[in-house]
Amino acid sequence: MADMKIEVPRLQRDAFADKQCHRAHADHMETINLPPELVDNWQQRALEKMEQLLGRYRSLRDYLDICVRCGSCADKCPFFLGTGDPKNMPVARAELLRKVYRYYFTAAGWLPDLGRAEPLTEEVLNEWYTYFYQCSECRRCSVFCPYGIDTAEITMAAREIMASIGVANKYITEVLANVYRTGNNIGIPAPAWADNLEFLEDDIQEDTGVDVKMPVDQEGADVLLVPPSADNFVNLDTMMGYGKVFHAAGISWTTATYASEAANFGLFLDFNNMKKVNKRIIDAARRLKVKRIVFGECGHAWRVALYMNTLNGPLDFLEVPNPIHCTEFTLDLLKRGAFKLDKSANDEYVVTYHDPCNIARAGGPLEPPRELIRASCNRFEEMPENTTRINTFCCGGGGGLLSDEHMDVRMAGAKMRAMAVQTTNANYLATMCAICKAQLKKVNTHYKLGVEVEGVHGLFGRALVLNGNQEV
Amino acid sequence: MDSVSLIFNVLAYLALAIFWVGVGYRLWVWAETPVPLKIPTTPAPETLSGVTARMAGEVVLFRSLFRGDKALWLGGWTFHGALLLILLKHLRYFLFPVPAWIAGLNHIGVYAGEFILIPLLFLLVRRFTLEQVRYISVLSDYLVLLLLIGIALTGLAMKFVAGVDVVAVKAFMLGIITLSPTAMPASTWFLFHFSLVLLLLVYFPFSKLLHAGGVFVSPTRNQRDDGRIRRYVNPWDYPAESGEVTTFGGG
Ligand code: HEM
Ligand code: SF4
Ligand code: SF4
Numbered sequence A: 001m002a003d004m005k006i007e008v009p010r011l012q013r014d015a016f017a018d019k020q021c022h023r024a025h026a027d028h029m030e031t032i033n034l035p036p037e038l039v040d041n042w043q044q045r046a047l048e049k050m051e052q053l054l055g056r057y058r059s060l061r062d063y064l065d066i067c068v069r070c071g072s073c074a075d076k077c078p079f080f081l082g083t084g085d086p087k088n089m090p091v092a093r094a095e096l097l098r099k100v101y102r103y104y105f106t107a108a109g110w111l112p113d114l115g116r117a118e119p120l121t122e123e124v125l126n127e128w129y130t131y132f133y134q135c136s137e138c139r140r141c142s143v144f145c146p147y148g149i150d151t152a153e154i155t156m157a158a159r160e161i162m163a164s165i166g167v168a169n170k171y172i173t174e175v176l177a178n179v180y181r182t183g184n185n186i187g188i189p190a191p192a193w194a195d196n197l198e199f200l201e202d203d204i205q206e207d208t209g210v211d212v213k214m215p216v217d218q219e220g221a222d223v224l225l226v227p228p229s230a231d232n233f234v235n236l237d238t239m240m241g242y243g244k245v246f247h248a249a250g251i252s253w254t255t256a257t258y259a260s261e262a263a264n265f266g267l268f269l270d271f272n273n274m275k276k277v278n279k280r281i282i283d284a285a286r287r288l289k290v291k292r293i294v295f296g297e298c299g300h301a302w303r304v305a306l307y308m309n310t311l312n313g314p315l316d317f318l319e320v321p322n323p324i325h326c327t328e329f330t331l332d333l334l335k336r337g338a339f340k341l342d343k344s345a346n347d348e349y350v351v352t353y354h355d356p357c358n359i360a361r362a363g364g365p366l367e368p369p370r371e372l373i374r375a376s377c378n379r380f381e382e383m384p385e386n387t388t389r390i391n392t393f394c395c396g397g398g399g400g401l402l403s404d405e406h407m408d409v410r411m412a413g414a415k416m417r418a419m420a421v422q423t424t425n426a427n428y429l430a431t432m433c434a435i436c437k438a439q440l441k442k443v444n445t446h447y448k449l450g451v452e453v454e455g456v457h458g459l460f461g462r463a464l465v466l467n468g469n470q471e472v
Numbered sequence B: 001m002d003s004v005s006l007i008f009n010v011l012a013y014l015a016l017a018i019f020w021v022g023v024g025y026r027l028w029v030w031a032e033t034p035v036p037l038k039i040p041t042t043p044a045p046e047t048l049s050g051v052t053a054r055m056a057g058e059v060v061l062f063r064s065l066f067r068g069d070k071a072l073w074l075g076g077w078t079f080h081g082a083l084l085l086i087l088l089k090h091l092r093y094f095l096f097p098v099p100a101w102i103a104g105l106n107h108i109g110v111y112a113g114e115f116i117l118i119p120l121l122f123l124l125v126r127r128f129t130l131e132q133v134r135y136i137s138v139l140s141d142y143l144v145l146l147l148l149i150g151i152a153l154t155g156l157a158m159k160f161v162a163g164v165d166v167v168a169v170k171a172f173m174l175g176i177i178t179l180s181p182t183a184m185p186a187s188t189w190f191l192f193h194f195s196l197v198l199l200l201l202v203y204f205p206f207s208k209l210l211h212a213g214g215v216f217v218s219p220t221r222n223q224r225d226d227g228r229i230r231r232y233v234n235p236w237d238y239p240a241e242s243g244e245v246t247t248f249g250g251g
Helices: A026-031 A042-056 A058-066 A078-083 A090-105 A122-131 A140-144 A151-164 A170-182 A190-208 A236-249 A271-288 A299-305 A308-312 A326-335 A367-376 A404-413 A415-422 A434-446 A456-463 B003-032 B048-061 B063-068 B070-093 B100-104 B106-115 B117-129 B131-136 B139-160 B166-177 B188-206 B208-217
Strands: A223-226 A292-295 A351-354 A428-431 A452-455
Touching: A026 A170, A042 A058, A042 A090, A042 A151, A058 A090, A058 A151, A058 B003, A058 B208, A078 A404, A078 A415, A090 A122, A090 A151, A090 B131, A122 A151, A140 A151, A140 B063, A170 A271, A190 A236, A223 A236, A223 A271, A236 A326, A236 A452, A236 A456, A271 A299, A271 A308, A292 A299, A292 A326, A299 A308, A299 A434, A326 A367, A326 A456, A351 A367, A351 A415, A367 A456, A404 A415, A404 A434, A415 A434, A428 A434, A428 A456, A434 A452, A452 A456, B003 B166, B003 B188, B003 B208, B048 B063, B048 B208, B063 B070, B070 B100, B070 B106, B070 B117, B070 B166, B100 B106, B106 B117, B106 B139, B117 B131, B117 B139, B139 B188, B139 B208, B188 B208
Parallel strands: A223 A292, A351 A428, A428 A452
Antiparallel strands: none
């Protein structure tokens, strides 16, 4: 489909300067091993952290050094396009950190006026907290930068620096604390996890008359499925979709209460938590003696999943390649003839597909979800090319911004995605990310899109004919 | 040797030293800074040759910029193209004997010197006029363009205003690079041109002009997307303190 016309807003200085997320609670911060509140010598500690990160990340060092301020990225950020606030232009966002870098770590610090160098004051910290939490780390800017400067890398560094001195948002830290307590983001205890899967088994039984198992903690299964926990409580079609796929293909699988969550909010906060949250998935896989890990429909989880072997490897006990994305897994089976599909089951729908940013720009898959959608419905319409695949626009809720108090920012950030959906006739917006789904449901109401938001496996599961069970 | 020549020879060595040591240091810092994770912007190639092609597309054609801003791409690419021709043309002052292909570039090199003013002015004007670009620009962004314009104008002045003895220029340049300094050509325009170039050399390692090197080490562009096939090792990895995460609900 041809390009969508994108209106670039006039600059509205400080338009979103006062939109901040709620700050973290002390107990959550402590649970995830961070200072409960702003530490006394915060300035010095922040600079020490910055120095450490500069020594650890070539991306950070390089990107702070070489930006020529050409502006190619400026009008590519969904949050700038939605808010008009100039500090949401990726390059301007990066300058918030860069000006401090210049002041303390480069020769330009001696000539502050020549290149905008500034000390780390309380005001700057406040600005960081505002604008590094108005970035969803979606990487769209990096696609258009002649050097591939990824402002998400800068945002991540800035958030890690802030976290190290006790400044973080409530949403991310609460979710991380939940994961450590219960194994998943929403804080569901293990028995409830199992209950819900049983309930879904009954649902499928009622619907199709087929006895599809939704296993929990089953040792010796071939596949460990790690879905976002929201699939088991909100995006039920998707969860049932996975179950039907495994059933129809006759593959033994299990979920793990110890890792009942694919999402890894460490990505949005700091390396240490990312590593620890990731490790529990591997521990679960070892304990359950599975051969493969398949990830459910979650965007940033997949990004971290691709780091899995680096973060907590080597993973010699798993088959290569590892991990596998659920759409790759299902598509492979489909191509080998494992399924019988009845597209007409989805005839009430005109489907369009939203590429989650972390799927599109941090590892793929791009085509497998599309092939699965085409296989499961008769009417599929793409959104405009400059809003899909590598050009995809963030749903507006990624990167740890998905909290209620941040609704203005979220809806502004979603503007481009909403406009793109409106160019289609779709009444079913398919996507593969629990955050996108939660956010897009709100976007649907806010922008009156008139769509149902669900997963690719939700759609696929509806079209799957279960008694057509075959061996592969 | 007269005192002016002496001073300029000394300045030239100073500038060259700052340039090489500075650039070398900056490159070394990048080189020794680890890359903990695979972060290519995908879709990305899985092979070395694929990455080479991707990088070539960026460095030679400014592919991502083309995607981002067509007008800037045209201005930026022609600016760099002209700059490259001009630099190559100048090699005739440093090489003896002059390779035929560089001698052959002489004419087009002069055209490039005239032409480069157009994209340079375009780059400057857009910094003033485009609201977004004006907002992000810092003083040095303007100054470096003015510096380049100054270099181009003083260079052209030697061609069109007051000719310069190119034999004397060559003797002077060869003197510098062979460490046997000689007298500086007697030309005011040359003095200005040469001074501005020295300024550029000194400024280079401290500035955004380092993008010329930095583009090659950018992980989002130069990495292979093969993390699932080969284990990529984080050089500063440490063991996850698993003891702190054992209070889950089951499993
Ligand atoms: C590998 C070599 C180089 C590459 C790939 C490269 C690439 C680029 C690109 C893509 C841009 C952004 C768009 C634009 O404004 O053109 C840029 C900007 C710029 N480059 Fe280079 N460059 C290289 C070497 C150099 C050198 C050696 C100089 C000067 C001595 C230079 C001077 C500049 C300047 C001044 C700008 C900023 C233009 C502005 O103000 O908008 N570049 N370069
Ligand atoms: S990563 Fe996305 S949200 Fe953040 S600055 Fe870049 S385009 Fe904007
Ligand atoms: S596109 Fe890249 S170089 Fe240009 S302003 Fe943005 S980050 Fe800087």
